[in-house]
Amino acid sequence: MAVNLGYKNVYRDPLGYPEWHANGLPVDTSPAGLAEMVPQSDTSKPLQGWSVIWTLLGIFAGGIALNLTPCVYPLIPITVSYFGGQTDQSQGKLLIHGICYIGGLSVTNSLLGVTAALTGGLMGAMLQNPVVLGAVAAILIFFATSLLGFWELRLPYWLTQTASKSYTGYFGSLFMGITLGVVAAPCIGPFVLGLLTWVAGMGNPLLGFLIFFALSIGLGLPLFFLAMFSGKLDKLPRSGEWMVWIRKLMGWVLVGMAAYFIRPLLPQTAGILVLAAVALAAGLHLGWIDRTRAAFRAFDLLKSGAGIIGLVVATYLIGSLIMQGAGMQWHAYSDQLLFDAVEKQRPVIIDFSAAWCAPCRELDEVTFHDREVVKLAQQDFFMIKVDLTRKGNPDSDRLLKKYGVKGVPTIVFLDKQGEERRDLRLVDFLPPDQFLVRMAEIRNTP
Amino acid sequence: MKNAGKTLLALVAIAATLGALWYSNRVVISQKATWKDVLNEARQGGYQIIETDELWQRYQADPEALLLVDTRQEWEYRTGHIKGAKNFPIEPTWLSRWRNKGALETFLGPDKERLLVFY
Numbered sequence: 399m400a401v402n403l404g405y406k407n408v409y410r411d412p413l414g415y416p417e418w419h420a421n422g423l424p425v426d427t428s429p430a431g432l433a434e435m436v437p438q439s440d441t442s443k444p445l446q447g448w449s450v451i452w453t454l455l456g457i458f459a460g461g462i463a464l465n466l467t468p469c470v471y472p473l474i475p476i477t478v479s480y481f482g483g484q485t486d487q488s489q490g491k492l493l494i495h496g497i498c499y500i501g502g503l504s505v506t507n508s509l510l511g512v513t514a515a516l517t518g519g520l521m522g523a524m525l526q527n528p529v530v531l532g533a534v535a536a537i538l539i540f541f542a543t544s545l546l547g548f549w550e551l552r553l554p555y556w557l558t559q560t561a562s563k564s565y566t567g568y569f570g571s572l573f574m575g576i577t578l579g580v581v582a583a584p585c586i587g588p589f590v591l592g593l594l595t596w597v598a599g600m601g602n603p604l605l606g607f608l609i610f611f612a613l614s615i616g617l618g619l620p621l622f623f624l625a626m627f628s629g630k631l632d633k634l635p636r637s638g639e640w641m642v643w644i645r646k647l648m649g650w651v652l653v654g655m656a657a658y659f660i661r662p663l664l665p666q667t668a669g670i671l672v673l674a675a676v677a678l679a680a681g682l683h684l685g686w687i688d689r690t691r692a693a694f695r696a697f698d699l700l701k702s703g704a705g706i707i708g709l710v711v712a713t714y715l716i717g718s719l720i721m722q723g724a725g726m727q728w729h730a731y732s733d734q735l736l737f738d739a740v741e742k743q744r745p746v747i748i749d750f751s752a753a754w755c756a757p758c759r760e761l762d763e764v765t766f767h768d769r770e771v772v773k774l775a776q777q778d779f780f781m782i783k784v785d786l787t788r789k790g791n792p793d794s795d796r797l798l799k800k801y802g803v804k805g806v807p808t809i810v811f812l813d814k815q816g817e818e819r820r821d822l823r824l825v826d827f828l829p830p831d832q833f834l835v836r837m838a839e840i841r842n843t844p
Numbered sequence: 845m846k847n848a849g850k851t852l853l854a855l856v857a858i859a860a861t862l863g864a865l866w867y868s869n870r871v872v873i874s875q876k877a878t879w880k881d882v883l884n885e886a887r888q889g890g891y892q893i894i895e896t897d898e899l900w901q902r903y904q905a906d907p908e909a910l911l912l913v914d915t916r917q918e919w920e921y922r923t924g925h926i927k928g929a930k931n932f933p934i935e936p937t938w939l940s941r942w943r944n945k946g947a948l949e950t951f952l953g954p955d956k957e958r959l960l961v962f963y
Contacts, residue, residue, distance in 0.1 A: 401890040403949050407959045409894040412882045414963035415914070415925060417896045423903075424927040685850065706854045713858045717865040834919035842923065 427842050450605075454612040457593070461616020464586055471541065471648050473578055473621060480574055481625045495571040496625040502575020503621070504614035507586070511610030514594045515603045531659050538656040545649030547642070579614070586617065640697050643690040647704060650680035662753055666762070667719065674715040681708020726766040726775060728783035731797060736816055739780045745840045746780040746812040750803050753787040757827040758807040768830035774837055811836060813843040894961055902959070903928075910959040911952065926963070 401408050411418075419425055464470075481495070543549065590613065597606040657676045661669035685705010691697075729735055731748070739746045751758035765771055775781050784794050786806055797803070801810050801818065809824040822836050886893050894902075902910060912929035914921050921931040932951050934940055952960060 403945070403952070404956050405952060405960055406957050408891040409899075409959070409961045410886060410891055411894050411896060411899055411961055411963040412879075413896055415916070418899075418926050419924060421896060421900070423896075423900055425924050426927040426929075427922065427924050681854075685854070686847070702850045702853070705850070706857050709854050710857050710861050713861045714865065717862050721865055831917065831919070834917070835922060838919040838922040 450608075454608060457609055458612045458616040460593075461613040462619060464590075464613070464617045465620050470617065470621065471545065471652060474624065477621050477624050492626055494568060496622045498568045498571035499575040499625055500615065500618040500622045502572040502577075503579045503618045504575075504611050506576050506579025507614040507617070508607045508610040510594070511597055511606035511608075511613075512603045514598045515600065515606030517598070528663050531663060535656040535659040538652045538659070542649045542652035542656065545645045545652065547646065547649075575618075639690050643684070643688060643697075643701065646688060647684060650676075650684065650708075654680065662756070662759070666759070670715050670719050674712045674719075677708050677715065678712035679708075681705045681710075681712065684708060722767055724767075724772060725762075726772050726781055728781050731782050731784050731793070735780060735782065736812070739812070740814070740816045743814045744778060744780055745814055745837075745843070746782060746816070747775070747837075747840075748782045748784060748797075748801070748810040748812070750784045750786055750798075750806050750808040750810070752785065752806045755806045760827045761807055761809075765828060765830045765833050768833075771830050771833055771837070774834065778841055779837070811840040813840055819843060891962075899961060910961055913952075913960065913962045915962055929963075 415425075477499075481492075481499075593609065593613070597609055600606070654673070654676050657672050661673065664672065682705070685702055685708065688701075690701070728749070736746060749761070751761070784797055786794060786798075801808075803810075805825070807825065807827075811819050811822040813819055819840055822840055824836070828836075883893060907928055912926055914925045914929045914931045915934045916931075917933050918931060921929075921933075925931070930951070932944075932948065934944055934948075952958075
């Protein structure tokens with residue numbers, strides 16, 4: 399390679415380092431420290447001046463992007479059926495109604511932000527709570543069955559009643575928005591978990607409100623246009639059978655999301671199998687079983703494409719489950735074990751994790767299944783896992799205090815003397831190659 | 845698209861996925877290359893082979909005159925490397941070589957006559 403670049407005196411030493419080392423020639427170990435590792439950025443700094451505007455604009459754009467998640471699907475038919483009847487309204491009045499609607503939606507979601515700011519990290523933890531995850535999954539399945547055509551979604555009677563009564567005062571639209579915000583909030587919650595944690599860290603309720611308001615406005619923008627024009631939808635020619643297929647596709651996406659939400663509650667293998675089963679069923683249904691036809695050719699391609707993608711995703715999930723390398727062997731924590739490690743001069747890695755935490759799972763599935771990591775760990779390390787899924791275990795509480803662990807995941811590296819290297823501590827996912835660097839570093843610590 | 849054709853395409857796609865998965869997950873058994881293989885490779889690549897003894901002599905004579913390049917992964921380099929060697933991780937795949945080409949030229953410096961030893 400260097401030859402191609404024009405270098406003249408290129409040599410290779412095929413025996414390399416092992417031979418050199420074996421002959422007792424001068425060697426060196428790593429440069430001290432982790433110079434190239436970026437320290438954790440401090441996100442809890444207060445925002446000021448222009449940066450507030452820019453942040454809000456960025457979050458607004460993020461809100462628009464959130465429309466790509468299926469959380470808004472259930473809101474689409476409701477919006478259409480609510481605004482659809484109001485063809486007699488003038489354009490200007492409709493505009494105000496639309497604004498009221500989106501405003502109501504945003505207020506509900508913004509309360510999420512205020513709550514996050516006031517309660518600290520609690521909100522984020524709550525959104526990862528099994529009950530909340532289960533409820534969100536149930537709501538998603540509920541709407542999915544409607545999209546798949548098992549029943550027709552209509553507004554509840556009391557809601558239409560209230561809305562039509564106070565219709566004259568724009569209050570109806572606002573009220574609709576507020577109500578629907580309640581439906582959408584738990585669904586977008588998990589997607590904006592990072593944002594919630596950030597807002598919670600700042601602890602400023604007003605800023606929390608503004609941030610989530612900007613997010614909701616972005617989220618609601620397409621719905622606003624839908625509201626404006628849904629009165630005209632009826633005048634459009636029938637869009638044909640293929641729209642029914644699109645609805646089914648959206649239904650399957652919702653089912654997939656529900657499976658994704660309840661995955662942390664299941665054992666790892668079962669979670670992947672459920673996802674794979676959903677993908678398989680969706681692929682077969684959309685691509686083969688469903689007999690919808692359309693006059694244009696692109697639809698056929700779309701249909702086949704969706705079917706094949708479903709099957710490929712299922713194959714990928716099951717295939718990677720089967721072919722995955724051997725996982726890490728973990729020890730449960732005991733004081734004796736730490737004592738042994740010092741005795742045997744071995745470094746220790748303690749992984750604080752919980753079943754419901756997403757980065758922990760990623761660490762388990764990627765980093766702790768990496769062949770090099772597993773091999774090195776089994777050779778030279780004591781690996782300890784502390785499971786914090788259930789709270790109130792006095793043993794783990796003591797450990798949390800001892801190492802000052804604030805949340806999961808936290809990975810603590812102890813050197814051969816049993817002292818922690820604080821600079822190596824991890825509080826997030828890290829890919830295998832960088833994890834190996836840390837392992838090498840702690841191993842070299844005398 | 846006809847149903848049979850679609851099913852066939854799906855099977856091909858599934859087979860391709862499985863193949864790609866197998867390829868990326870397979871256990872690579874690093875077989876010991878014989879000395880002859882090494883020489884062959886060197887002739888094709890247009891570089892020379894240096895043995896540890898000779899390298900040591902040159903190293904003793906003037907460590908500044910030669911540039912030692914450790915091509916292993918960073919964590920391997922950190923665990924231990926020849927004193928004075930610089931780390932430039934290159935995986936033995938054509939993709940990695942192609943990607944790192946520009947960076948390597950900067951890394952090796954402008955002196956094309958300099959003695960370079962890779963390991």
